Amino acid sequence: MTTHFEEKMNQESESDSPEKSACGLPSEASLDGKGDFGLSEEEWKQRLTPEQFRVLRQQGTEPPFNNEFWNSKADGDYSCAGCGQKLFSSAQKFDSGTGWPSFSTPIEQNNVGEERDESHGMVRIEVHCSNCGGHLGHVFPDGPKPTGLRYCINSASLVQNPQG
C-alpha cells in the first residue's frame, strides 16, 4: 500500500530531473549523410574498438559511473575517438551527478552537430561529431550558467589529449 507521502516522493523524484535519466537511453536520430567521412562500416570496425563502434557508429550508450571519463578532472582537450576532431575541453567539464562526462559547451560550436531524436517516447537533441558523423550523446537544457546546457557525452566517443 502506497501512502500519500510516498506517492509525492515518487512524483518528485520523477519530475526532478527527467532528462538526467534520458542520458542513458540509446539514440535513434537519423545521422545519414552527417559528416560523411568516406569509411565503410567494415573500415570503421577495424579503426575502432567494439565499444567505440557501438557508441559512435550505432548510437549506443554506455553505463553511468562505469565509463572512462565520467569522474576525470584531468586537464586537456577531448577529441573525437573516430576522427580526432577537437570537441570539448576540460575547462568546460562539470560534475552533473549523472555518471557521464558532462560539458557546458563544445570547444567550437561548429564541431558538434545536433539532430532531433524522438525515440523512446520523448524529444531529445542528439549530438554528433560534425566531421565524421560519430554519435556522441545528447544535449539537455539543464546545465550551469552561462550556457544553461548540459552536453551528456559517452566516454567511448572521446579521447583525451593532455595539455603541456
Ligand code: FE
Ligand atoms: Fe569525428
